[in-house]
Amino acid sequence: MLPPVRQILVWGLRNLKQVRCPQLLVECWEEALMTEPIKDYQTNPNFGQSVLFLTLFMPTEAAYALPLVLKVVDNRDFGQQTMVGQANIDSLQHYFCDPWASDYVPPRLPSTPSPRPRQQLLGNLFEKFWFTSSKAEDEDEPQEVDWWSKLFWATGDNSFPKYQDRDYHSLKVYDCELEAVPAFQGLQDFCQTFRLYQEQPKSDSPVVGEFKGLFRVYPFPENPEAPQPPRQFQLWPQKDDFPQQCLVRVYVVRAINLQPQDYNGLCDCYVILKLGQTELGNRDKYRPNSLDPIFGTMFELSCTIPLEKDLKIELYDFDLFSPDDKIGSTVIDLENRLLSGYGARCGLSQSYCKSGPFRWRDQVPPSFLLEHHAKRKGLPPPLFSPEDDSVFYNGRKFKLQHFEPQPPSARYLGPKRERLALHLLHTQGLVPEHIETRTLYSDSQPGIDQGKVQMWVDIFPKKLGPPGPPVNIRPRKPKRYELRCIIWKTAQVDLKSVSLSNEKMSDIYIKGWLFGLEKDRQTTDIHYHSLTGEGSFNWRFTFTMDYLAAEQVCVLSQKDYIWSMDPTEMKFPPKLIIQVWDNDIFSPDDFLGVLELDLCDMPLPAQHAKLCSVRMMDTDSMWPHFLQHQRFSLFKKKAVTGWWPCQVLENGKWRLSGKVKMTLEILSEKEALIRPAGRGQSEPNQYPTLHPPLHTNPMLTWFQSPFRNLCHVFWKRYRFKIIAVSIISIIGLMLFSFMYSTPSYLAMSWVKPELRLNAPIKIFTSVINSLNTSNGSSPTLATRHPGPEPAAHDDLKPLLQGPKNHLQDIFPELPAPEG
The missing domain is CATH 2.60.40.150 (C2 domain)
Incomplete structure (x- = not known):
């Protein structure tokens, strides 16, 4: 012992x-x-x-x-x-x-990690040949980033900003209190x-x-001459520094899974801060109708530590008539954070930026923090060498090239000395820039979780000088946009109805709306009696939305009921839904197909209907870049025209059910006021002007061209029968004509009536010749008629005047029958 x-x-x-x-x-x-x-x-x-x-x-x-x-x-x-x-x-x-x-x-x-060039080379090859098709587009156009971008990068709630320098601005999100993180020993x-x-x-x-x-x-050794063991408490903060005047900034980001306090199962939450005799917060700035409210509020207050060390964060539910209900509270010991050797008073940022949205917010630069940390550990101060960008620390020499093998691409970075010091500080296991998730408890229900609040605290001793500017964590405000969708035509749409002639057809019309805005559903006119799946509309849809570009969501604030005091805010993706329907009079309309387009990541349309296929909608990123269909964001491209496929789900698989040609255009609120356009084909009908297509009223079709409609109705169904009947009719007509003309032909061939007609003509010719001979030999006949001598053809004139005269000359006149 x-x-x-x-x-x-x-x-x-x-x-x-x-x-x-x-x-x-x-x-x-x-x-x-x-x-x-x-x-x-x-x-x-x-x-x-x-x-x-x-x-x-x-x-x-x-x-x-x-x-x-x-x-x-x-x-x-x-x-x-x-x-x-x-x-x-x-x-x-x-x-x-x-x-x-x-x-x-x-x-x-802790040991300093060394770079691995082989893995970095493989990573570069992977990003070059096996990445999403929208990477090049995202790198070409600069993106607006802020503190909320860092939060979404850390939590993975949003895939938006594919920011190329996001690794330089990381943020750690703890799902518990900072004191509960094992690496920090409870501070x-x-x-x-x-x-x-x-x-x-x-x-x-x-x-x-x-x-x-x-x-x-x-x-402890019993021998007093034996060497004494080393003392465990070697260094501690100077006693003269306490009590210490500090500036405290409390950033309350949001609350999660709060306990309902109102009859509608929600609560109207606001934040109250208490530190010593100071109380901050405003009950009028409550977040209505939400169990996961987003505050985005920064509170700044001064205090004296340790006299005012317990920071109390309370959440209340706003009530109009009754006293406000306390949801829960949490307490933070500021003194422990100020005294802790893990640097919990202000988390270390990933990069040292002198300006920009991720500016260094601590009072002192990283080199001062590294020197202070070495003093607390009992180590000699670091020695920086500006010649080769190195530092001698804890018996080792560290070069900036070990941490930055290639020149950094991030903007607003500080000098190399501070960057090297910051890299060393990150290897010491200090508290990084973070968000902690604190559990709320209530005195009325001790030990029961009342929800959680995400926040962080920065403590700045006033003796070190003024701190940097506060971080802007105010909630993002959406911008008003107008989406204009012009439906030009359709092709290859499924035919669901059956006409009177027992042929397939569809009376096509199109519905369109934005996801989450179903009340603003719009419909085109009807293209009647489409037999090929084609339809012409020239119809304009206009949708107004409040879009939050940084999160790629639409924001809608509306009251749930008429008697509701405050609107409820909802967020949903900017997705355009186009549905093709078949109009029916006596039965419900038939669904023909649907097209869903995410306006932030949509496929590039086909320029011709033949090139439009279901593969355009495939979002599988396992294929290499050169095999993927090109995608884009409408908010960057602004306007696009082409063909998109409509799909229908059958037997658990999607198949092509039609094609739609559309023009999509996104305009800001100011641009929409400069270039107004009406819905459908109403005024102002411009940008562009839409003319009604040539549609025929189906009730007047039979009266306008009955023969054409009869041919169209009967030809497709009975064309083979019609062809066969026509051939048989022609053959029968030919047989009938042959049978009718055969007896006459045979009679003419056998009797030969032309011989009887030719004989009197020969007799008549011989008589005429004999008369001419007798007139020339008898002079007495010539002297009976005084006057000029008639010509020879005058004697024949009575005979040639008609067929009756020469028959009388040939055949003697028969005596008339006696009465």
Whole structure:
């Protein structure tokens, strides 16, 4: 059994009420040790002597160690002493250390990671050939980034900014309190907080105060000439620096999963901060109707540590008539953060930027912080060499090239000296730039989680100078945009209806709306009696939306009910939904297909209907870049025209059900006022002017061209029969004509009537010749008729005047029958 030494760090007493001159009494078995009283507790509650030693014989095994009792005694008038609080430490196992052990290793700095050029080369090749198709577009155009971008990069809630320098501005999000992170030892590496009770503590005993201190138990040699073990509390902050004036900035980002307080299952939450006698917050700035409100508020206040060390964050539910309900609260010990060797007063940023949206916010540069950290660790100050951009620290030489193999591409970076110091600080295990998630508890329901709040605290001692500008975490405000969608035509749309002629057809019309804005649904006119799936519309849809570009979401604020006092804010992706329908009169309309386009990441349209396919909508990023269909953001391209495919789900698979030709154009609110355009084909019909397509009324189709419609109706169904009947009819007509003309033809061939017609003509010719001969030989005939001699053809004139005369000359006149 060796005489273990209990080295005790007594820092101070906190939150004791109605005390004048307290002092601490440490008891262990039969040994006791008392500190000097704190004479002016109201102005400086710290002890004058910080380190005490208590030596006693006890077992060296931690399991058999004796308990320790801490008592706070207040010295009052006339030498009266009153015990105002006590604390029992039953187990000292966590405070045992053995500096004499052979395997004892003093705390060392973490090893500095070395760069790996092989992995970096593979990463560059992967990003070059196996990345999304929108990378080049994102790099070409600068993006607006802010603190919220860092938050979304860290949480992965949003894929938006594909910012090429995002690795230079990282942010750590802890899902618990900063004190609960194992790597930071509860921020009690310098001193711990022990609660004081009036009596033996129980589950419901009230806390009357706190003791700030720490213990170390190690064996001490009995031989006084033996070398003394090293002291465990070698360095601590200067006593003259406390109490210390500080500027505190509290950033309350948002709350998560709050307990409902109103009848609608929501709450109207606002934040109240309390630090000492200071109270900040405004109940009029509440966030209505939300269990996950976004505050984005920064509170700045001054305090004196340790007199004002407990920062209390309270969340209340706003009520119009009744008193506000307290949702929950959480308390942060600012003194522990200021004294901790992990640099919890202000988290380390990933990069040292002198300007820009991610400006360095601490009071001092990284080189000063590195020198201060070396002093706390008992190390010599770092030695910087500007010739080769190196620093000699803790017996090693570090070059900037080890941390930055290639020149950084980020903008606004500071000098190389500060960047090198910051790289070394990141290897020391210090608190990085972060957001902590603190659990809220209520006094009415102790121990029950009432929700969580995400926040962080920066503490700036005023003796170090003025701090940098505060971080802007105000919630982002959406901008008003107008989306104009012109439906030109459709092609290859499925045919669902059946006409009177038993042929497939569709009466096509199109619906369109933005996701989340279903109340603003718009519909085109109807293209009747489409037999090929084609339709012409020339119809304009206009949609107004409030778009948040940094988060790629649309924001909608509306009241849930008429009697609601405040609107509820909702966020949803900017997605355009186009549906193709078949109009029916007596039955419900038939759904033909749907097209969903994410305006931030949509496929490039096809220029011709033949090139439009379902593969355009495939978002599988496993294919290489050169095999992927090109995608773009409409908010960057502004306007586009082409063909997109419509799909329908059948048997668990999507298939092509039609194609739509559209023009999409996005305009800001100012541009929409300069270039107004009406919905559909109404005025102002411009940009561009839409003319009604040539549509025929289906009721008048039969009357306008009945023959064409009859041919169109019957031809497709009965064309083979019509062709067969026509051929048979022609053949039958030819047979009938042949049979009808055959008897006459045979009669003409057998009887030969032309012979009977030719014989009288020959007789008549012989008679004429005989008459001419007799007239020439008889002179008496010539002398009977005085006057000029008639010509020869005059004698034949009576015979040639008609067919009746020559028949009378040939055949003698028959006597008339007797009466």
